Structures are given as C-alpha cells and as structure tokens.
Amino acid sequence: MHELSVAQGIVSAALSHIKGGGKVQEVHVAIGELTHINVEQLAFAFEIASKGTALEGARLETRIIEARFRCLRCGREEKSFTCSACGSAMEVLNGEELLLERLKLVEDNGDAQGDRG
Ligand SMILES: [Zn+2]
Numbered sequence: 001m002h003e004l005s006v007a008q009g010i011v012s013a014a015l016s017h018i019k020g021g022g023k024v025q026e027v028h029v030a031i032g033e034l035t036h037i038n039v040e041q042l043a044f045a046f047e048i049a050s051k052g053t054a055l056e057g058a059r060l061e062t063r064i065i066e067a068r069f070r071c072l073r074c075g076r077e078e079k080s081f082t083c084s085a086c087g088s089a090m091e092v093l094n095g096e097e098l099l100l101e102r103l104k105l106v107e108d109n110g111d112a113q114g115d116r117g
C-alpha cells in the first residue's frame with residue numbers, strides 16, 4: 001500500500017519539526033495530483049502511522065495541487081503529455097509534489113511542558 005509509506009514519511013517529517021515537544025492537532029499536506037495518492041486511504045494510513053507519536057489523533061488536512069505541464073520546445077502550458085501546438089514533449093511543472101505545509105499544535109493551557117529553550 002503506497003499510502004502507508006507516504007503516511008510514514010509525513011509522520012517522520014512532522015516529528016522532526018516538533019523536536020521541542022508538543023502535540024499536533026492538524027497536519028496540512030499538499031499532494032500533487034500526479035502522485036495518485038488516494039486521500040482517504042492516506043488519512044487512514046496516517047492514523048496508523050501516527051499511533052503512539054505526538055501526532056496521534058491529529059487531523060490530516062490535504063490539498064491537491066493540480067498538474068501543470070510546459071512544452072519543452074515552445075513553452076506552451078497545458079494539461080497534456082504532448083504539446084497540442086507543436087507536438088513536443090512536455091515537462092512537469094506541478095503535480096508531483098508531496099509537501100508538508102503546516103503543523104498546528106495543540107495549545108497547552110498552562111500545563112507544565114517540561115524544559116523550554
Ligand atoms: Zn509546443
């Protein structure tokens with residue numbers, strides 16, 4: 001299952017961002033549509049991958065990045081693998097991304113949070 005390894009990648013990336021501690025409430029990721037990641041399966045896989053970590057129980061928010069291609073010869077941009085103007089190959093500008101965009105931490109309401117700074 002492709003989504004599980006993706007989810008594990010998101011979890012470890014997120015954990016490396018919150019070294020200082022704290023619990024995560026929301027994880028925002030942007031996913032290129034060319035990755036063919038199923039967001040429902042990803043949310044499920046994320047739940048599994050985050051178990052026992054500071055991310056456990058966090059909500060996974062996903063945003064799809066639309067695919068964009070540009071012609072290598074004439075520079076035309078369209079959503080196609082070959083240019084409709086000159087027939088050349090296209091390069092991928094967007095759509096293959098997998099980005100961890102934002103983490104929202106649970107605000108601690110005066111709870112002792114250990115050593116800070
Ligand atoms: Zn072209």
